[in-house]
Amino acid sequence: MIEDNNQNASGGEVYFAARPTNDTVSVLLAKAQAWFHNLDTSGYLDKLREMWAAYNGAYYSTVQNGHKISFSGEQGEIANLPVNHLRNIAQNILVMITATRPAMEARSINTDYKSLVQTKLANGLLDYYMREKRLERYLKIAVEYAIVLGSGYVKMEWNATGGEIYDHIDPETDPTTGEVINPGFPVYEGDVQFSNLSPFDVCVDSTKEGQHHDWVLVRSYKNKFDMAAKFPEQADRIKGMPSKTEYERYRFNSLGIYETDDIPIYEFYHKKTESMPDGRYIMFLDYDLNLMDTPMPYDDLPVFRISPGDIIGTPYGYTPMFDLLPIQDAVNMCYSVVLSNQSAFGIQSIMMPRGTDINPSNIVGGLNLIEYNAQVGKPEAMQLTSTPVEIFNFMGMLIKEMETLSGVSSVARGNPPENLKSGNALALLQSMSLQYQSGLQQSYVNMIEDVGTSMIKMLQRFAHVPRIAMIVGKHNKLEMKEFNGDDLSQVTRVVVDMGNALAQTTAGKVEMAEQLLQMGLLKTPEEYLMVIKTGQLDVATDDTITELMNIRSENEDLIDSEPVIALLTDQHSLHIKEHKSVLADPDLRKDPELVQRTLAHIQQHINILKTGDPQTLMMMGEHPLSPAGPSGPGGPQQGAPPQGPQQHGPGAPPGQRPGVHQAGMPPASQNVQNAPQNATSNMTQAQGIQTPGIPKPPAPFNNMPVLASQATPR
Numbered sequence: 001m002i003e004d005n006n007q008n009a010s011g012g013e014v015y016f017a018a019r020p021t022n023d024t025v026s027v028l029l030a031k032a033q034a035w036f037h038n039l040d041t042s043g044y045l046d047k048l049r050e051m052w053a054a055y056n057g058a059y060y061s062t063v064q065n066g067h068k069i070s071f072s073g074e075q076g077e078i079a080n081l082p083v084n085h086l087r088n089i090a091q092n093i094l095v096m097i098t099a100t101r102p103a104m105e106a107r108s109i110n111t112d113y114k115s116l117v118q119t120k121l122a123n124g125l126l127d128y129y130m131r132e133k134r135l136e137r138y139l140k141i142a143v144e145y146a147i148v149l150g151s152g153y154v155k156m157e158w159n160a161t162g163g164e165i166y167d168h169i170d171p172e173t174d175p176t177t178g179e180v181i182n183p184g185f186p187v188y189e190g191d192v193q194f195s196n197l198s199p200f201d202v203c204v205d206s207t208k209e210g211q212h213h214d215w216v217l218v219r220s221y222k223n224k225f226d227m228a229a230k231f232p233e234q235a236d237r238i239k240g241m242p243s244k245t246e247y248e249r250y251r252f253n254s255l256g257i258y259e260t261d262d263i264p265i266y267e268f269y270h271k272k273t274e275s276m277p278d279g280r281y282i283m284f285l286d287y288d289l290n291l292m293d294t295p296m297p298y299d300d301l302p303v304f305r306i307s308p309g310d311i312i313g314t315p316y317g318y319t320p321m322f323d324l325l326p327i328q329d330a331v332n333m334c335y336s337v338v339l340s341n342q343s344a345f346g347i348q349s350i351m352m353p354r355g356t357d358i359n360p361s362n363i364v365g366g367l368n369l370i371e372y373n374a375q376v377g378k379p380e381a382m383q384l385t386s387t388p389v390e391i392f393n394f395m396g397m398l399i400k401e402m403e404t405l406s407g408v409s410s411v412a413r414g415n416p417p418e419n420l421k422s423g424n425a426l427a428l429l430q431s432m433s434l435q436y437q438s439g440l441q442q443s444y445v446n447m448i449e450d451v452g453t454s455m456i457k458m459l460q461r462f463a464h465v466p467r468i469a470m471i472v473g474k475h476n477k478l479e480m481k482e483f484n485g486d487d488l489s490q491v492t493r494v495v496v497d498m499g500n501a502l503a504q505t506t507a508g509k510v511e512m513a514e515q516l517l518q519m520g521l522l523k524t525p526e527e528y529l530m531v532i533k534t535g536q537l538d539v540a541t542d543d544t545i546t547e548l549m550n551i552r553s554e555n556e557d558l559i560d561s562e563p564v565i566a567l568l569t570d571q572h573s574l575h576i577k578e579h580k581s582v583l584a585d586p587d588l589r590k591d592p593e594l595v596q597r598t599l600a601h602i603q604q605h606i607n608i609l610k611t612g613d614p615q616t617l618m619m620m621g622e623h624p625l626s627p628a629g630p631s632g633p634g635g636p637q638q639g640a641p642p643q644g645p646q647q648h649g650p651g652a653p654p655g656q657r658p659g660v661h662q663a664g665m666p667p668a669s670q671n672v673q674n675a676p677q678n679a680t681s682n683m684t685q686a687q688g689i690q691t692p693g694i695p696k697p698p699a700p701f702n703n704m705p706v707l708a709s710q711a712t713p714r
Contacts, residue, residue, distance in 0.1 A: 054084075090144075093406065106493075109490050139447070156304070221263065244263065268280070271301055338391065467482070
């Protein structure tokens with residue numbers, strides 16, 4: 001329980017969140033009633049109900065039979081025809097915002113190797129929860145709430161009874177009396193749980209301007225029998241609570257009567273502040289039915305909001321759909337006028353003077369010979385179906401106004417103007433629609449970042465039991481990973497990259513692949529095809545990123561006096577550039593042993609460039625070195641493949657490449673093994689390294705090095 005020991009600055013009144021549980025709950029329920037009273041008296045609550053009805057087509061009747069023509073008027077003479085442009089526009093906005101899957105990327109405290117490994121795990125977990133736990137679905141529902149009702153929410157909590165059963169606690173009995181002391185229970189892994197909340201279910205301080213709140217009160221619905229099993233001491237009262245039906249009537253007034261076992265659960269979250277250092281969390285059902293009261297278990301409020309905008313000076317959300325509501329009613333009226341006229345007068349009536357001696361039976365059917373009294377006059381059809389053209393013009397103007405106010409162009413709705421034939425002009429209109437929605441998209445990105453960051457923090461704090469997740473790695477490779485909270489200890493936050501819209505089109509993917517090909521970043525036809533297929537740049541950067549992580553790990557090993565060995569398959573020029581950063585630290589370079597180890601390892605890479613197989617090095621994009629330089633005597637000529645072992649320079653024994661044993665340099669394998677011992681003699685040479693004139697690499701696919709066995713004899 002929270003102690004009653006926090007007083008405000010006035011000295012006498014106790015902050016409501018620091019009071020005893022029952023007192024705090026009473027204040028919270030009073031605040032909730034005041035919140036909804038303000039919504040009701042301001043007309044905001046009616047606006048939400050009308051928006052819900054319009055979005056779901058409930059214009060003239062209930063949802064159950066709302067999608068059909070209805071009739072009104074004193075004698076049913078008016079035919080009501082709803083044509084829901086409002087929903088179509090809202091759906092287009094929803095697709096604009098959520099069509100591109102957000103790419104969440106974890107960030108770590110620092111850039112050491114351990115942090116990078118944890119970051120990769122965190123990225124895999126973020127993708128796992130988006131895909132397997134359907135987080136993306138909850139995010140999309142929140143966006144839909146925001147578009148239609150002004151704001152939407154994602155609630156995230158740690159469910160201690162979620163996940164798989166990890167262990168069982170055995171029952172305990174009193175050895176003397178045989179009485180059961182502990183009935184035993186299963187131990188679950190626990191897991192993060194998501195849910196959506198509407199503006200009807202969230203209450204904050206209505207006097208606050210903006211969205212920075214210290215506390216939030218939310219209402220969700222759960223099965224009363226599950227709650228009774230979770231809190232057996234209050235089981236009878238829980239089962240007697242009113243069901244969700246009563247509250248749904250209050251929200252929408254159109255869902256009818258039905259039975260449900262769901263009951264409202266109220267949860268109060270107060271973040272950690274100066275007046276509440278530990279924060280507070282209370283779960284309750286009524287004034288005197290409290291289920292839980294503990295310090296705040298999370299670092300921040302676990303309720304995340306998205307909104308296209310706010311009513312200035314209030315915490316209430318605002319959406320452009322509010323502006324479309326009366327226009328949609330006017331559009332429906334125009335369609336109804338046309339339909340009413342056509343339905344009333346579409347079947348033509350016959351007008352004839354009295355005394356024509358024509359009976360109705362004479363005009364039934366076709367090809368009838370009709371005689372009439374010419375002196376009286378012939379029968380004529382009454383043409384009453386003509387609708388004034390102003391109605392159709394006004395209807396078109398209303399629809400254009402809806403598109404203008406919402407920022408959704410007719411191009412985005414699949415109905416481009418007839419006077420626009422240029423693809424560039426249509427693309428410009430589409431891009432302007434996307435730009436207009438940038439405010440909602442930014443709110444969407446912020447919500448995803450907050451959700452991802454809080455989810456990682458929850459796993460760090462509560463995931464003590466090892467768990468297994470199926471993680472999609474690079475190129476959609478699935479792998480099972482076991483982890484717990486400690487494996488994410490270095491991850492601090494999550495950022496979101498919505499991706500490039502150009503990369504979502506086939507033309508954009510081809511353009512990206514062509515640019516990468518010209519830059520020489522794509523080395524094989526397979527990489528080129530992969531970029532076109534996926535639109536992802538990972539295929540061109542995976543090897544470099546992996547190599548950099550390996551180099552960073554080697555730098556840490558050099559500092560920790562761990563053995564580090566250079567291999568023929570390393571990117572030696574990159575290793576040399578990155579390893580010298582160890583000695584760029586003024587403090588580290590004062591350690592002579594570290595300097596010796598680092599220079600010796602750099603010399604290993606230089607030796608391999610000198611003594612390694614030239615064909616293999618060139619196929620990896622490296623340029624073999626020799627004591628005389630890459631283009632000097634005995635070295636490979638620029639633009640030509642190196643000669644095979646059978647071609648040797650003057651002074652070198654047959655079968656031996658020039659420069660291998662010159663200047664007292666041992667073979668590569670011997671130098672790698674004896675690198676630490678030879679470090680002192682090689683230090684001066686290593687410190688005097690100068691970048692040779694490296695020839696320009698051959699264009700990809702065309703001029704790959706020719707193997708000696710395939711070379712054409714001269």
